[in-house]
Amino acid sequence: MKGYKKYYFNKILWYLLTLVCAVILNFVLPRLMPGDPVASIASQSLAGVTDATQVQKVYAEYAAKFGTDRPMWEQFFIWLGNALHGDLGQSFSQYPREVSDILAKAIPWTLALQLPAIIVGWLLGNILGAIAAYMKGVFDKAVLPLFMFIGSFPAFGMATIMLYIFSLKLKIAPTAGAYGFDLIPTMSWTFVKSVISHYQLPFWSIVLITIGGQGIGMRSMAIYELNADYVKYSRFLGIKDNKIVGYVFRNAMLPQITGLALSLGTMIGGNMVAEMMFSYPGLGMTMLTAVTGQDYPLLSACTLIITIMVLIANLALEIIYGIIDPRVKAQQQD
Amino acid sequence: MGKVMLEVKDLRTKYITRFHEDVYSVDGVSLKIEEGKSLGVAGESGCGKSTLALSLMGYYFAPLHYMSGDIIVDGKTISGMDPDDVRKHILGNEIAYIPQAAMNAMNPTMKIIRFIEDVMAAHQIDMSKKDIYDMAKERFAILGLPEEVLDRHAVELSGGMKQRTVIAISTILSPKVLIADEPSSALDVTSQKMVIKMMREMMEKGFIRSMIFITHELPLLYNVTDDIMVMYAGRIVERGTAKEMVFDPMHPYSHGLMGSIIVPESGTREQKLTAIPGTPPNLKNPPKGCRFAPRCKYATPECSYVDPLMKDFDAGRQYACLKSIEELREVYAREQ
Ligand SMILES: Nc1ncnc2c1ncn2[C@@H]1O[C@H](COP(=O)(O)OP(=O)(O)O)[C@@H](O)[C@H]1O
Ligand code: SF4
Ligand SMILES: [Mg+2]
Numbered sequence: 215m216k217g218y219k220k221y222y223f224n225k226i227l228w229y230l231l232t233l234v235c236a237v238i239l240n241f242v243l244p245r246l247m248p249g250d251p252v253a254s255i256a257s258q259s260l261a262g263v264t265d266a267t268q269v270q271k272v273y274a275e276y277a278a279k280f281g282t283d284r285p286m287w288e289q290f291f292i293w294l295g296n297a298l299h300g301d302l303g304q305s306f307s308q309y310p311r312e313v314s315d316i317l318a319k320a321i322p323w324t325l326a327l328q329l330p331a332i333i334v335g336w337l338l339g340n341i342l343g344a345i346a347a348y349m350k351g352v353f354d355k356a357v358l359p360l361f362m363f364i365g366s367f368p369a370f371g372m373a374t375i376m377l378y379i380f381s382l383k384l385k386i387a388p389t390a391g392a393y394g395f396d397l398i399p400t401m402s403w404t405f406v407k408s409v410i411s412h413y414q415l416p417f418w419s420i421v422l423i424t425i426g427g428q429g430i431g432m433r434s435m436a437i438y439e440l441n442a443d444y445v446k447y448s449r450f451l452g453i454k455d456n457k458i459v460g461y462v463f464r465n466a467m468l469p470q471i472t473g474l475a476l477s478l479g480t481m482i483g484g485n486m487v488a489e490m491m492f493s494y495p496g497l498g499m500t501m502l503t504a505v506t507g508q509d510y511p512l513l514s515a516c517t518l519i520i521t522i523m524v525l526i527a528n529l530a531l532e533i534i535y536g537i538i539d540p541r542v543k544a545q546q547q548d
Numbered sequence: 549m550g551k552v553m554l555e556v557k558d559l560r561t562k563y564i565t566r567f568h569e570d571v572y573s574v575d576g577v578s579l580k581i582e583e584g585k586s587l588g589v590a591g592e593s594g595c596g597k598s599t600l601a602l603s604l605m606g607y608y609f610a611p612l613h614y615m616s617g618d619i620i621v622d623g624k625t626i627s628g629m630d631p632d633d634v635r636k637h638i639l640g641n642e643i644a645y646i647p648q649a650a651m652n653a654m655n656p657t658m659k660i661i662r663f664i665e666d667v668m669a670a671h672q673i674d675m676s677k678k679d680i681y682d683m684a685k686e687r688f689a690i691l692g693l694p695e696e697v698l699d700r701h702a703v704e705l706s707g708g709m710k711q712r713t714v715i716a717i718s719t720i721l722s723p724k725v726l727i728a729d730e731p732s733s734a735l736d737v738t739s740q741k742m743v744i745k746m747m748r749e750m751m752e753k754g755f756i757r758s759m760i761f762i763t764h765e766l767p768l769l770y771n772v773t774d775d776i777m778v779m780y781a782g783r784i785v786e787r788g789t790a791k792e793m794v795f796d797p798m799h800p801y802s803h804g805l806m807g808s809i810i811v812p813e814s815g816t817r818e819q820k821l822t823a824i825p826g827t828p829p830n831l832k833n834p835p836k837g838c839r840f841a842p843r844c845k846y847a848t849p850e851c852s853y854v855d856p857l858m859k860d861f862d863a864g865r866q867y868a869c870l871k872s873i874e875e876l877r878e879v880y881a882r883e884q
Contacts, residue, residue: 450644451718
């Protein structure tokens with residue numbers, strides 16, 4: 215048990231160190247973009263004003279309000295102090311909305327879209343990979359390669375094709391958004407129906423892209439396990455083939471959990487393009503508007519969330535593995 | 549004469565490779581083992597020893613295929629039986645197997661006791677989990693294995709412990725015949741000794757009633773088995789008691805093999821292996837006539853087209869060479 219604790223202690227230290235570096239980069243990098251977003255907010259409230267000293271004064275007020283008149287390191291500590299209290303500041307591009315308010319509206323859409331899509335894609339991919347390894351034939355020669363082909367599409371290509379086929383040609387799916395633009399979110403049947411029909415294209419585009427990669431991983435793991443020595447030995451002990459196949463797929467599945475955890479961790483960043491192409495109002499879209507609007511506070515907050523999710527996913531993975539896979543546990547104890 | 553536990557008559561099996569080629573790795577093997585006896589099988593790597601072990605189980609799956617011959621375990625012919633009946637009633641309780649690569653023989657993500665439970669279930673043995681645990685605990689204790697092993701996963705055990713655990717599991721149903729394929733070859737000397745001691749104890753306690761012990765290291769067999777059989781290119785070339793085979797090998801292949809291994813000073817493994825120049829033939833196209841002819845110092849032109857049959861000589865000894873025992877004794881004596 216001792217080696218165990220030491221292992222996790224070391225791991226957590228490393229994760230904390232990574233988090234610190236990432237937080238600094240998340241803060242600094244957006245602010246290195248050229249341009250002055252404060253000036254553009256100031257200019258909005260100065261519409262029509264031509265007096266130069268008045269302009270100067272208002273600009274200075276905004277700069278002081280956002281703290282952009284201070285040195286970068288000072289800004290960082292102020293931001294960090296506030297962030298630790300849950301205050302992520304005000305958005306530049308959607309001024310005067312709070313960043314936390316914008317995120318709170320966007321995150322549920324992202325989770326509702328991507329979590330099920332990634333899990334469904336992962337499950338289907340693993341089932342397909344297992345079937346391809348065990349039954350071979352058409353699954354191995356045609357179905358899996360087809361999904362690998364589809365999976366290698368860039369997300370925007372996939373979205374464009376789907377929009378073209380289902381929205382423009384067949385006219386069975388809407389082109390953009392999460393619900394009809396003329397509706398207000400309520401629990402009404404019309405609204406729910408609209409949400410479901412808007413859900414289909416972004417959902418299936420993510421599922422389709424996920425299947426191939428997970429499938430090919432599962433296939434090679436399963437083939438490796440099917441040829442393992444324990445398969446032959448178990449057979450000669452009289453154990454039934456279907457039971458042995460159970461051992462094989464369990465063992466092949468365990469490393470695949472890495473794939474799932476990584477997709478979940480990177481889901482926001484990884485599938486941002488899908489959200490953008492379908493104008494889905496999740497974190498991906500929010501990030502896009504933050505980048506185009508030079509919205510440092512919003513951008514830093516988005517990247518911070520992504521960083522934390524990736525780190526949590528990795529750490530969780532490590533801990534879960536230690537529990538469910540004795541092969542990994544044995545390594546961790548060394 | 550004791551009761552015959554295992555009798556094999558002219559067994560032939562082959563591999564069919566991915567490229568649809570036939571490899572005749574067991575090509576007409578006959579043998580007999582009596583109750584309480586052990587038989588060693590020796591030969592260089594690639595001679596077909598592991599394939600013989602698999603073929604004796606009577607349970608075939610690709611790429612190995614049964615061709616002909618009989619396998620009779622304690623009076624019951626198992627070759628030609630329905631595979632699922634073999635699985636349920638023969639494997640494990642009549643004839644059991646210890647694989648060459650015991651290091652990875654057990655499912656790494658499963659507790660040993662769960663694996664034993666599955667073995668029991670596979671043979672439709674109706675026992676509660678607790679009874680299985682108690683039975684396994686007792687068996688492990690007799691064989692000198694700690695009880696904790698039962699609650700461990702295979703990956704958590706050391707090499708020697710894994711090997712002994714595999715042996716204990718293979719024999720948990722007290723089979724009549726145990727076939728052990730190089731059970732100690734991959735181990736350090738201490739673990740080797742423990743494994744061999746364990747095999748002997750199992751025989752004494754009646755957990756197994758006869759045994760085939762396969763190895764490429766002959767000195768090992770001298771202390772372990774009653775008889776020794778030498779295998780070359782899918783066939784048996786000589787059989788006798790361990791003592792006779794070690795001190796008075798007759799077939800030129802056995803002679804070369806023993807000679808090359810018994811010289812202890814010139815010690816290294818490499819030297820041992822190259823002691824007979826050349827390597828065993830590829831069994832896709834075995835040589836005509838005597839299969840050892842291309843490597844045999846004493847070969848005559850006749851050897852490369854006449855196939856030598858197994859012949860009896862002395863009391864219960866057999867060999868397969870065209871030369872007579874007298875001729876062979878003479879050439880060996882001249883060489884000394
Ligand atoms: N799965 C297989 N497919 C085809 N040929 C095989 C296979 N396994 C072994 N062979 C061949 O069968 C012969 C005997 O191999 P093996 O029984 O492993 O010998 P040994 O155990 O004496 O080293 C060798 O020529 C080897 O190349
Ligand atoms: S039959 Fe000929 S080749 Fe074969 S072992 Fe005897 S002497 Fe050598
Ligand atoms: Mg072998």
